[in-house]
Amino acid sequence: MSMQQQKAFLQEQNFRVETVHFKALDGYALTGMLYRPTSEIKASIVLSCATGVPQAFYRRFAEYATQSGYQVLTFDYRGVALSAPERLKGFQMSYLDWGKYDLSGAIEYLNQSELPVYMVGHSYGGQALGLTSNHDKVKAMYCFGTGAGWHGYMPFKEKIKVQVIWNLIFPPMVAVKGYLPWSMLNMGADLPKDVYKEWRRWCKNPTYFFADPAQAELHHLYEQVKTPIYAVSSLDDDWALPSSRYAFMQHYKNAPMKFINISADDFGLKQIGHMGYFRKGAEPLWDTILNTFDEISA
Structure with a gap:
């Protein structure tokens, strides 16, 4: 769809x-x-957010996907x-509750309609599929900027x-607030203290929570996932580079895994970074998601 067609669509509501x-x-x-x-x-898409990113951030993608016949939660x-x-x-x-209980609940909610369910995950959202108990009900997942969170994978300045x-x-x-007041830094929504503590601890290790002895069961849980995954990294996403x-x-x-590296130039953008996958101007990238889901459903 061209930008002109997209605008016409949004105007028609x-x-x-x-x-x-x-x-x-x-x-x-x-x-x-x-x-x-x-x-x-024709199908449903569940959008699994990044850490501390409110669902409202993904509104443009959700609206855009409806023109291809998808309902988006x-x-x-x-x-x-x-x-x-x-x-x-x-x-x-627990930080893990978002995938274990919340995303699983969202998948169950969509599954009531008996339509095929696809998933789009952003950062933590791509991690969360392995935590769910009903990943077998997801036909395919496209995830963006999903990585291990360790600073050692980042460029020097970002590190x-x-x-x-x-x-x-x-x-x-x-210590002062009793939670992470992330909104004060304009970095996202405020987060519970427990999320902050686990996230901080796991990001200290190159293999993230898979290195935590208390989370040994996660190796088995992730091995159970057989959903096809398309894992996208932008080469200017300093938080989640290919490594x-x-x-x-x-x-x-x-x-079944397909690793996809992209650059801003591929889509006529100046920058993608960690958040640009879902910002205005990323419509050509969204087309690749929707076209892939169409092909799977065909």
Whole structure:
């Protein structure tokens, strides 16, 4: 679709959006947005967010996908944005809950319609599939910027920046607030303290949470995934370069895997980075996702 066609589509508003509420597998109440074309729906897409990124950030992609006949569910993980409690301080959870319970609940919610379910994951979203108990219900996943999080995979300047943030900036902020007030730095939504603590610990190791003795079962869980995966890394995404992507994605040992490296020039963009996969201007990239899902369904 050309940009002119896209604009015409959005002006016509031939899709509808509704706020939906559903349960995570452990019963936690989650809030999402369901984008649906007014014409026939051929399949569903669940959008699994990056850490600390509210679902609203993915609105453009969700709207765009409806013109290809897909309904898209975006949702906020527990502790984030619309799915956060009134008071974040003292809220207890595991970082793994987002995949284990929340994403699993979203897949179950979409599966009620009996339409094929596809997944698009951003950063943590690509990690989360292996944590779900119903990954067999996902026909294919496209993930962007999914990596191991270790600073050693990053370029020198980004490596120093990240270590300063983790070791000098975040600790006193969390100590004072009782949660990670990420919004104060315009970096994302505020995060529960438990998420911050686990994330910080795992990012210190080249193999992320797979190196944590307390999480030994994760090796087995990820080996069970057989969903085809398309793992995309932009060569200017300093947080998840190909080496970081491989360090994590290799644990999906039995999933048909396609590694895809892209650059901003490939899509006529000045920059992609870690967030540009879903920003305005990335429509040509979204077409590759939707065309791939079309081919799988054919």
